[in-house]
Amino acid sequence: xxxxxxxxxxxxxxxxxxxxxxxxxxxxxxxxxxxxxxxxxxxxxxxxxxxxxxxxxxxxxxxxxxxxxxxxxxxxxxxxxxxxxxxxxxxxxxxxxxxxxxxxxxxxxxxxxxxxxxxxxxxxxxxxxxxxxxxxxxxxxxxxxxxxxxxxxxxxxxxxxxxxxxxxxxxxxxxxxxxxxxxxxxxxxxxxxxxxxxxxxxxxxxxxxxxxxxxxxxxxxxxxxxxxxxxxxxxxxxxxxxxxxxxxxxxxxxxxxxxxxxxxxxxxxxxxxxxxxxxxxxxxxxxxxxxxxxxxx
Numbered sequence: 001x002x003x004x005x006x007x008x009x010x011x012x013x014x015x016x017x018x019x020x021x022x023x024x025x026x027x028x029x030x031x032x033x034x035x036x037x038x039x040x041x042x043x044x045x046x047x048x049x050x051x052x053x054x055x056x057x058x059x060x061x062x063x064x065x066x067x068x069x070x071x072x073x074x075x076x077x078x079x080x081x082x083x084x085x086x087x088x089x090x091x092x093x094x095x096x097x098x099x100x101x102x103x104x105x106x107x108x109x110x111x112x113x114x115x116x117x118x119x120x121x122x123x124x125x126x127x128x129x130x131x132x133x134x135x136x137x138x139x140x141x142x143x144x145x146x147x148x149x150x151x152x153x154x155x156x157x158x159x160x161x162x163x164x165x166x167x168x169x170x171x172x173x174x175x176x177x178x179x180x181x182x183x184x185x186x187x188x189x190x191x192x193x194x195x196x197x198x199x200x201x202x203x204x205x206x207x208x209x210x211x212x213x214x215x216x217x218x219x220x221x222x223x224x225x226x227x228x229x230x231x232x233x234x235x236x237x238x239x240x241x242x243x244x245x246x247x248x249x250x251x252x253x254x255x256x257x258x259x260x261x262x263x264x265x266x267x268x269x270x271x272x273x274x275x276x277x278x279x280x281x282x283x284x285x286x287x288x289x290x291x292x293x294x295x296x297x
Contacts, residue, residue, distance in 0.1 A: 014040025019229030088118035
């Protein structure tokens with residue numbers, strides 16, 4: 001009998017998908033998040049994952065220096081303190097996506113991992129920063145300088161990546177190589193109003209495919225949490241999901257509704273998958289020097 005069958009390991013995750021209408025007071029959003037988190041806990045969630053920058057509307061659609069006032073210190077800022085208390089009150093672990101004020105004029109898009117006692121177990125600053133129409137994140141965020149981060153939670157080792165990171169196989173691979181059994185991607189992604197239905201469908205399907213690919217290539221679970229609703233010129237497509245190590249979607253939210261998704265992960269699948277698809281064994285680590293160049297001329 002294999003060791004994977006005798007030592008059953010599971011982790012139950014709760015994904016909080018919701019809207020953040022423009023001009024909604026932060027206190028109302030935090031109250032909603034607390035209620036959704038409590039609902040997830042009541043359904044057995046042991047780790048709760050927020051969407052990207054969950055505390056308010058996605059402010060990066062335009063360049064406005066006044067919006068930098070939304071950034072808060074970690075760990076002393078009010079949102080960080082609120083989430084710390086929430087984790088302790090609910091006796092759950094939480095990974096929350098925050099706008100971090102590191103110093104005057106220096107801001108990061110940062111995920112924070114809270115223990116069941118409300119202590120900070122880890123922090124990850126978003127490494128890949130996009131600069132596309134309606135996603136002017138380079139104006140607001142300094143690229144992360146903490147490297148690829150994992151946190152050893154009570155039940156599993158969790159990797160912490162954020163949104164635009166999800167399009168980079170290198171980010172998922174390096175996080176997995178640090179021991180991540182579950183990679184969490186808080187996300188804010190959607191369509192702008194001028195896109196065709198064909199383009200909109202292709203973009204959402206590509207997003208889903210990338211998460212499946214990360215799960216397969218690394219033999220781990222992938223959790224992505226997106227927002228819903230219309231904010232200015234963007235319509236967010238929700239569809240928060242959980243992929244298992246074979247790339248199967250084992251839980252998924254709708255494209256337009258506020259939802260709490262609770263899903264139990266069978267962590268034994270990781271070893272089973274990596275035995276069947278031994279990508280980590282067969283990597284040619286002696287032949288990847290070209291990855292350290294922008295382009296191989």
